[in-house]
Amino acid sequence: MEHFPIFFGIKQRHVLLVGGGDNAVRKVRLLRKADPVITVVAPSLCDELQQMAMDGAIVHVARKFQPEDVIGKALVFAATDLDDVDLAVTEAARAHSVPVNAVDKPGISDFITPAIVDRSPLVVAICSSGAAPIVVRNLREKLEAMLHPSLGRLVSFADSFRGAVRATRQSGTARRRFWERFFSGSIADNYLAGREQLAHEQMLKLVNTADRSEDLKGHVAIVGAGPGDPDLLTFRAMRFMQQADVVVYDRLLDDSMLEYVRRDADRIYVGKAPGKHAMTQEQINRLLVDEALSGRRVVRLKGGDPFIFGRGGEELDLLREHGVDVDIVPGVTAATGCAASAAIPLTHREHASMVTFVAGHAGDGIEDADWASLVNSRQTLVFYMGVGKSSEISARLIRHGMDAQTPAAFVENGTRKDQRVIPGRLADLEKMVQDYDVKAPALIVVGKVADYARLQLAQPDAEFEFPADVQFAE
8 A cells, every 4th residue: 555545634724736727726626625725826827716716715826836835834735737846846845844745746745636536524535546547537437326426415414313322322332333224224215315304203213212232232144255366255245244343264264355354343263274273163163152142243254155164054053052143145165266267167068067066074074975976977076175185085086986087186275366276187186286285275176177277378377287198178
């Protein structure tokens, strides 16, 4: 982040703007919305600025800039479009510790002015640090279309009840939940739809209701975060993450996922690696129950989908036993996400009409799998948590009749920036793990469709070489 985002109060404070042309007038139009006292220094003014000066909206000093002009100002803007003058303005401002912006010259500016979506008192600012103004403009246009024209008035309406809510709800948690219910509920909808009197009556009733149990009730959302790429998070997942008081998260999550969590939420790591558990599953279950029963909103954030080898069902059972309200948010499961990212179609009209997900970890049933049923020439097998059992997986499938030359592929860190796709044959799974130092998290895809891993050769930074004897499906 090159610039620290901040909203700076300049109401009735003195602001200096140097320049009298088009750049200057655009800046003055924006500044006037914040109600400062604006002094414009320029030998002459364009027509619009001249009219503002005549109307008393700005103070015009009709001469060239002098360094002492910056003294006593809260902010300074250089908008002459003359490099030497703009540089002189910035140097003078810095000499007096006054923040300065040179229009369209981020390299000599202390701050930059972002694109703005104005729904006062709600203001959205968008910035690319000067790198991509077209992207910023396009994003602002989208936000303008998304945000209701009366959203600012709704914010003001809510603000008028702030004191009453504070008086009737003593804890910060209760107040925050009250406002979450308000902004996502029917009162806000009625206000935005123009039914302001009805919204006012509903608000009075809600503020004064005697039963405030909903404001303090605990809840757990078991959320699937997908296989790694934050872009695969669902909107529903992000909504729960933004409302959470505490997030309980796994080892397989990319660190960037936590950027979507409410900033003041507690974060508890409960990751489990082979032979090294931050918490046992029983401890995790107890933690979720205790946090919810204490009145907190909990997000149990899991890689992939919580109900596919994620032990979400066990957590759900215990939470329900203790009367905790639970929401389940499905995620893109590792098999579908990683296979798609590796350009491997799990089903294909010519090669595979079935897909089977198999737990490759001993504790999740590999010993009890019906291996004979897994041997089918038109079936794709996806093994989760199978890196450490690759030799056993290969041996069992071959023993039950699968061709040792069946295509297979590892997808390591699927969907992430450090993803690797390692193709080969069923008989060579263990050798592939050793030769390429395959590490969890990684999936094993077995079946004819695994030949489609060849498409990874199109990537110039591919981290592997294909074995010379591998033949690819055409």
